[in-house]
Amino acid sequence: MTRRLKLEIVLVLAVTFGTAGLRAALRLVDSLLQAPLNQQSTTIHDAASSIPWLDLALQATSALTLLAWGGLAWFLLDQRWRWPSWADLWRGAGFAALIGLPGLAFYIAAVHLGLSKVVVPTTAAVQIPTSLLWSFANGFGEEIVVVMYLLTRLKQLGWKPWQAIAASAVLRGSYHLYQGVSAGFGNIVMGVIFAWYFHKTGRVWPLILAHFFIDAVAFIAYPLLDLSWLGI
Secondary structure (H helix, E strand, O other): OHHHHHHHHHHHHHHOHHHHHHHHHHHHHHHHOOOOHHHOEEEEEOOOOOOHHHHHHHHHHHHHHHHHHHHHHHHHHOOOOOOOOHHHHHHHHHHHHHHHHHHHHHHHHHHHOOOEOEEEEEOOOOHHHHHHHHHHHHHHHHHHHHHHHHHHHHHHOOOOHHHHHHHHHHHHHHOOHHHEHHHHHHHHHHHHHHHHHHHHHOOOHHHHHHHHHHHHHHHHHHHHOOOHHHOO
16 A cells, blocks of 8 residues: 555646646756846747637637546545535635735745746637636645645654655645745745645645635736836
């Protein structure tokens, strides 16, 4: 059983966020060899087509991959599906405020220090629908695989809680490295908080919703903000 679980974890991570982490690390190396990070920019989600309805369809198809990753991990855990409650919604909003507000200040400081690229949330032609879709897909895929699945499986392998939490946090940080060094460290901190919460409560929906709120606000509100006075 132990060997099977280890193989399952390797395969799941290889087709999901493990490979994404390796790719992001290589992209960071490539960026560091070209110019200072704060002189570069990165777009989280590029438009897939200049035709609005086709862009939405292509974005939906890509987002479906993230939803499938989360669904696969949930299926492998063989746990009963539960819909989020109102309490999950409020906890998610609280987590979003706890992570999002300091995260914005950390990002601004990191850009000034040359530790982060200037992140352009989206250039999608249909901005709001695709932003909301990607926000939920990101939250569902990441929190199910990186937190719920990984912590559960590592616990079954006999890992200590702090070891599983650290592994989850480092994995989360790795696939955000394409945005810059600071994004990796910032997401490790977020990963520790989220993984610790799941370890204590066993609840994943507050994390999914928090992730959704953070991304939705960033994708939709960021283009409306005038940060030029901060040098961004």
